[in-house]
Amino acid sequence: MASDYPLYIDGEWVKTDETLEVLNKYTQETYVNVSKASENDVDQAIAAAESAYKNDALSPYDRYEILKRVSELLMERKEEIADIITIEAGKPLKQARNEVDRAAQTIEISAEEAKRISGEGIPVEAAPGSENRMAFTIRVPVGVVGAISPFNFPINLVTHKVGPAIASGNAVVLKPASNTPVSSLKLAELFHEAGLPKGLLNVVVGSGSTVGNQMMQDSRIRLYTFTGSTEIGLKLKQDTGLNKLILELGNNSPVIIDEEADIKAAAKNTAAKSFAFAGQTCISVQRIYVHEAVQQEFQDYFIQAVKELKVGDPADPQTDVGPMISEEEAKRAESWIQEAKDSGAEVIYGGTRKGSVLEPTVLTGATEEMKVVCEEVFAPIVTLLPFSDIKQCIDEVNASPYGLQGGIFTQNIDTAFYAAKKVEVGGFMVNDASQYRVDLMPYGGVKNSGWGKEGPKYSIEEMTEERLIVMNLNK
Ligand code: NAP
Numbered sequence: 001m002a003s004d005y006p007l008y009i010d011g012e013w014v015k016t017d018e019t020l021e022v023l024n025k026y027t028q029e030t031y032v033n034v035s036k037a038s039e040n041d042v043d044q045a046i047a048a049a050e051s052a053y054k055n056d057a058l059s060p061y062d063r064y065e066i067l068k069r070v071s072e073l074l075m076e077r078k079e080e081i082a083d084i085i086t087i088e089a090g091k092p093l094k095q096a097r098n099e100v101d102r103a104a105q106t107i108e109i110s111a112e113e114a115k116r117i118s119g120e121g122i123p124v125e126a127a128p129g130s131e132n133r134m135a136f137t138i139r140v141p142v143g144v145v146g147a148i149s150p151f152n153f154p155i156n157l158v159t160h161k162v163g164p165a166i167a168s169g170n171a172v173v174l175k176p177a178s179n180t181p182v183s184s185l186k187l188a189e190l191f192h193e194a195g196l197p198k199g200l201l202n203v204v205v206g207s208g209s210t211v212g213n214q215m216m217q218d219s220r221i222r223l224y225t226f227t228g229s230t231e232i233g234l235k236l237k238q239d240t241g242l243n244k245l246i247l248e249l250g251n252n253s254p255v256i257i258d259e260e261a262d263i264k265a266a267a268k269n270t271a272a273k274s275f276a277f278a279g280q281t282c283i284s285v286q287r288i289y290v291h292e293a294v295q296q297e298f299q300d301y302f303i304q305a306v307k308e309l310k311v312g313d314p315a316d317p318q319t320d321v322g323p324m325i326s327e328e329e330a331k332r333a334e335s336w337i338q339e340a341k342d343s344g345a346e347v348i349y350g351g352t353r354k355g356s357v358l359e360p361t362v363l364t365g366a367t368e369e370m371k372v373v374c375e376e377v378f379a380p381i382v383t384l385l386p387f388s389d390i391k392q393c394i395d396e397v398n399a400s401p402y403g404l405q406g407g408i409f410t411q412n413i414d415t416a417f418y419a420a421k422k423v424e425v426g427g428f429m430v431n432d433a434s435q436y437r438v439d440l441m442p443y444g445g446v447k448n449s450g451w452g453k454e455g456p457k458y459s460i461e462e463m464t465e466e467r468l469i470v471m472n473l474n475k
Pocket of ligand 1: 153179227250449
């Protein structure tokens with residue numbers, strides 16, 4: 001089978017014999033075939049990255065200019081790239097367009113950060129016997145960055161890895177998700193066009209168990225930046241020894257609706273943020289804890305807002321909820337609904353599946369041990385859970401092994417601050433749902449949700465080492 005998209009290694013487009021079929025996730029028809037990387041291709045990509053890093057061809061200003069150009073190119077090709085995302089990920093077009101806007105911003109922020117990487121003065125002369133010394137630190141790149149990305153944001157989560165890595169003088173070997181490799185190859189095209197020297201970005205396509213695994217075993221890679229499931233993140237942490245790591249993992253986001261909230265606004269907000277990209281975002285609302293005093297009112301407004309969501313073909317610009325990444329995943333989600341029903345939960349909206357499209361589904365009467373509550377559902381399913389006491393509610397929120405982002409709706413400042421201090425997460429929203437992210441902010445979870453932060457400024461801290469320089473002065 002001919003390959004429509006070759007790999008990108010050492011500044012060259014490399015066609016291979018073996019290909020990977022990428023499906024249109026809505027129609028399930030073949031979209032394109034992409035070259036698959038062999039062991040030798042991965043080895044070449046890592047060697048090219050190491051050599052390009054050592055070559056140290058770009059000044060910080062050069063990196064700024066290249067990244068700025070890539071950001072512009074992303075905006076110029078916005079429609080083309082949004083269409084790719086819609087087809088290969090099944091993401092509704094309006095959300096795909098938004099993702100391209102955000103990717104352009106992520107790269108632009110990375111460009112700006114390239115000019116701000118600095119160390120600090122260290123007052124060593126204050127130590128007795130060191131009076132004639134002066135010291136400062138500089139930040140140096142780690143070398144080769146191994147980036148492994150998930151399917152759900154095929155361009156923006158890739159720019160969160162490639163942008164900061166290039167901005168800070170590293171070289172990258174990128175393995176995109178097998179479901180969505182085309183967006184990454186497009187991004188490589190833009191870097192090529194923007195004049196990135198060869199070897200600084202390499203894209204190798206292939207399964208996690210082959211290409212991903214090989215990358216994990218290669219000691220030339222000095223830092224791994226991984227976004228994906230907690231299961232694979234844990235494996236990466238165990239397998240990569242003392243190497244540096246950034247892990248952005250799963251979550252089952254909680255949102256609290258306090259009795260003193262603007263209930264109608266809260267319902268509208270959480271409904272939109274529970275089902276975007278069919279619930280397949282890591283900060284999608286999953287558990288909604290509603291104060292019993294406002295439970296019925298919230299539920300009525302919430303269902304009303306869910307009914308307004310348009311479900312179906314992701315290529316239709318009006319669609320809010322499209323297919324899941326595969327029929328298999330939609331069936332898995334459906335079986336979790338069934339398990340909850342069998343154990344006493346009630347489906348008060350949705351619950352039906354057609355192929356890979358699962359209707360937005362709302363459950364009540366679920367308990368903590370049901371999968372739809374305690375695990376990451378990663379599907380268009382939310383559960384409404386009643387509470388009467390905020391302290392007890394937060395204990396239930398924190399019973400989750402995850403802790404990426406959460407939120408509370410309340411007009412009471414004391415309740416807001418109390419929750420912000422007590423809920424165990426990396427980011428907490430007041431009067432907004434868990435699903436809030438702009439690309440300059442520090443982003444990353446606690447507990448099983450991750451290790452290290454993303455956001456260009458924060459990734460650059462992880463992707464550089466602090467080096468101390470001490471001057472022994474004679475005068
Ligand atoms: P996934 O199955 O863990 O895959 C993520 C990446 O890891 C893919 O490129 C995958 O390759 C690769 N991989 C799989 N097995 C591997 C192995 N043994 N060694 C090395 N790499 C391996 O996750 P996903 O289904 O694509 O994405 C959904 C998950 O990502 C959810 O849990 C979600 O919460 C999480 N996520 C977290 C964040 C965050 O910022 N915290 C953001 C987005 C998504 P293949 O595609 O070839 O299998």
